[in-house]
Every structure is written in C-alpha cells, then in structure tokens.
Amino acid sequence: MNTTAPAQAASTGEVALRVESLGRQFAGVKAVDGVTLSVSRGARLGIIGPNGAGKTTFFNMLSGELKPTSGRIEMFGQDVTRLPAHRRVALGLGRTYQVTRVLHGLTVRENLTVAVHGLSRSKLGLLRSWRAYRRQMEQVEELAASFGLENRLDVLAEALSHGEVRQLDVCLALALKPSILLLDEPAAGLSPAERVDIRALLNRLPPELTLILIEHDMDVLRSAVDEIAVLHHGEYVARGSVAEIQQNELVRELYLGKQAEGAELPKETALNAGTESGGGLV
Numbered sequence: 001m002n003t004t005a006p007a008q009a010a011s012t013g014e015v016a017l018r019v020e021s022l023g024r025q026f027a028g029v030k031a032v033d034g035v036t037l038s039v040s041r042g043a044r045l046g047i048i049g050p051n052g053a054g055k056t057t058f059f060n061m062l063s064g065e066l067k068p069t070s071g072r073i074e075m076f077g078q079d080v081t082r083l084p085a086h087r088r089v090a091l092g093l094g095r096t097y098q099v100t101r102v103l104h105g106l107t108v109r110e111n112l113t114v115a116v117h118g119l120s121r122s123k124l125g126l127l128r129s130w131r132a133y134r135r136q137m138e139q140v141e142e143l144a145a146s147f148g149l150e151n152r153l154d155v156l157a158e159a160l161s162h163g164e165v166r167q168l169d170v171c172l173a174l175a176l177k178p179s180i181l182l183l184d185e186p187a188a189g190l191s192p193a194e195r196v197d198i199r200a201l202l203n204r205l206p207p208e209l210t211l212i213l214i215e216h217d218m219d220v221l222r223s224a225v226d227e228i229a230v231l232h233h234g235e236y237v238a239r240g241s242v243a244e245i246q247q248n249e250l251v252r253e254l255y256l257g258k259q260a261e262g263a264e265l266p267k268e269t270a271l272n273a274g275t276e277s278g279g280g281l282v
C-alpha cells in the first residue's frame, strides 16, 4: 500500500521532460525500444525493470552521454535531442551514475566545493571576488547540512561509509541546482540502515525538483516516488502508482518469468526487496 507517499512532491502539470519514441540499438539489439513518456515538473517517477531492461541506457540518452538511434527528448518544451551533455546540465539536468563520481584524496568539503564551483563556469575561476568565494563556501555548508553531512565536511572521501558516499554523490549532483535529477540506483548495495539514510535524503529533496529514480528497492521507491514506470527488454510496458505497479499482473509475470528462467536477479530487485517491512512486488 502506498501509505507513505512523498509529502514534498509538488507536481504542477507543467511538463519537465518528454520523450517520444526514444530508441537505442547496440549492434542490432534494441536496448531501448520506442519509449514515449512525459514527467511533470516536481513529479517523482521511479523506473524499474529487470537487469538489462534498458534503464541505464535510457538515462544515458536523457543526459546526452549516448545518442539515440530514434526519437526525441524535450526538457521544459525545448528539443534537446541533439544537445551535448553539458548544454543539458546548463538547462537544469543533473544525474548520478551507478559508479560514484566522488573524488578520493579530497574531503567532503573539497568534493562539494569542486561541484559548486563547476556551476559558475566563470573564466576568472578561482580569481573571482572574495565575496563570490565566500558565497560558494556557504553553499557547500548549506548543502552538506541539508543532507546530513555537516559533521563530515572535513573527512576524506575514502573514510566515508558506503552509504555516506552515496549521499555525497547525490549532493554533488544537487550542487549544480538541477531542475530535473536522474538517480541511477542510489541504494544499490547499501545496508538496510544505509538505505534508511538514502530514503531520508530523497525525502529532503527540494519540492520543485523533478526526480526520476532507477531503483529496485520497493521500500526506497515507496517512500520517494509517486509513480513507477516499468521497462522490459527496452520497452515501456506499464506505469502507475507504486501500489498499482505492485499489483500489476503483467509486471508480476515479467519478474516471475525472469525468476522462472533462472536468471540472476540482483539482491535489491523488487522481488527480493522489502524484507524489512514485508513489502516488495510479490
């Protein structure tokens, strides 16, 4: 049951992201096959699907790291299909990756400073005025404080726990003040306690932010999103509330079918998730 729907989401009806017939082939394999969907500003959309369903490929096309073989992508009504990744970032697209971008050898403060500084692509760089520099330092501290890392600012990244690295990863993406944030499996491989921290972080995201979250853990999804879209073999097969998707016959068959084939499912799949609370897809 979707009893813990995110309280902060503030969908306005304005379309933040729209994709039409989006596709990508790799040597004849349709990794993403004609996906059409739209996401309103402030909406929180989860994306699930078995391994190899095309979720990460879909994100890579949204962020501009991968060229689609067909289709169109719009951000706030603007066609961005052919824009390079950095132009999409400038238009408000932020993301994290399945592999962390946190820099070792730097403290949390330094990692965040690099990210916040990246926002002001000023040619003067660090020679900017002291006032601007002070503002950046304040931003770093505000960002860390909003996401529970304020006591870890001077800790080296390599000394952080696995969960804290994930939190920092999300903070790095937020440093660029995105309007649309794409998170690729932020809770994968985390302990149950660390998942609780990630859930808390997701619930603290700015209400106007549009969130698209690839995640297998139904507990994380349940607390962070209002809707789930399902990909299977690159195709967009279902969309609905968390409760609807959990009860969706087709979705259940897809996961059960996958299990019946003896395919290896990651630890956090919807099927296995929810062991803490008894949730999960089945």
Ligand SMILES: Nc1ncnc2c1ncn2[C@@H]1O[C@H](COP(=O)(O)OP(=O)(O)O)[C@@H](O)[C@H]1O
Residues within 6 Å of the ligand: 026, 029, 030, 031, 049, 050, 051, 052, 053, 054, 055, 056, 057, 058
């Ligand atoms: N760079 C690539 N080259 C060739 N095939 C790829 C590449 N990236 C992904 N694929 C294939 O595309 C399909 C979808 O992969 P992916 O998007 O990573 O799925 P998911 O994130 O849902 O697990 C898989 O069959 C995968 O092997």
Ligand SMILES: [Mg+2]
Residues within 6 Å of the ligand: 055, 056, 057, 098
């Ligand atoms: Mg993936």
